[in-house]
Amino acid sequence: MKFGIVVFPGSNCDRDMQHALEQDLKQEVIMLWHKDKDLSMFSKEDCIVLPGGFSYGDYLRCGALARFSPMMESVIEFANQGGKVLGVCNGFQILCEAGLLPGALLQNDHQKFICKNTYIISENTAASISKDIVNTTLQIPIAHGEGRYYASAEIIQQLEKNNQIIFKYCDKNGNVGVENPNGTTDFIAGICNENRNVFGMMPHPERACSSILGNIDGQKIFRSIINNN
Numbered sequence: 001m002k003f004g005i006v007v008f009p010g011s012n013c014d015r016d017m018q019h020a021l022e023q024d025l026k027q028e029v030i031m032l033w034h035k036d037k038d039l040s041m042f043s044k045e046d047c048i049v050l051p052g053g054f055s056y057g058d059y060l061r062c063g064a065l066a067r068f069s070p071m072m073e074s075v076i077e078f079a080n081q082g083g084k085v086l087g088v089c090n091g092f093q094i095l096c097e098a099g100l101l102p103g104a105l106l107q108n109d110h111q112k113f114i115c116k117n118t119y120i121i122s123e124n125t126a127a128s129i130s131k132d133i134v135n136t137t138l139q140i141p142i143a144h145g146e147g148r149y150y151a152s153a154e155i156i157q158q159l160e161k162n163n164q165i166i167f168k169y170c171d172k173n174g175n176v177g178v179e180n181p182n183g184t185t186d187f188i189a190g191i192c193n194e195n196r197n198v199f200g201m202m203p204h205p206e207r208a209c210s211s212i213l214g215n216i217d218g219q220k221i222f223r224s225i226i227n228n229n
Helices: 014-024 070-080 090-097 153-161 217-227
Strands: 002-007 028-033 047-050 084-088 104-106 114-121 138-144 148-150 165-170 188-192 198-201
Touching (some): 002 014, 002 070, 014 217, 047 090, 090 198, 114 188, 138 217, 148 188, 165 198
Parallel strands (some): 002 028, 002 047
Antiparallel strands (some): 104 148, 114 138, 165 188, 188 198
């Protein structure tokens, strides 16, 4: 399985993602510049990653300009043809701006940037990103100022009905409804599209993949994608 990591001006987690996938998970990685458009080296079994950071300096809105980059045109086409796409933090914001995922990421309810370890859990047995880690409490860091997922009540109902919620924030014992670091709707930390090939999440699994950091819970998320290819 190959991973392509898109690099935008302002990306600051692209090399973290590359190191996690190449060094910790021993996967093939190809770095993709935002001005390029060629994804012909990837198949539907591969995965394109939109990393965290501040693409285009978060000008206008987070992800609003990155959505119109030449590479994103190809990423949208790739996703619409069934290829896997993962957006982390700013990448999640870009996916929502591009219309590949519903809803939006708003400013944290406390109006402050937050950077700390959080716990997330999944009940989603259908999505490849969570299939192998259902009901497993994971410690995954967050680092964002606009991470509060918001969608209308109708969209939230559809997400629940279609089993599109992939991660929720929880406490260290896996209890949902206790910890909510940014005021997100229904404690949502990550969602997928109806076809379950586009994934967006605010926590950073790439920052929890190395034993030298004392946490490899992030590996479990990537391995779930790889093993359920």
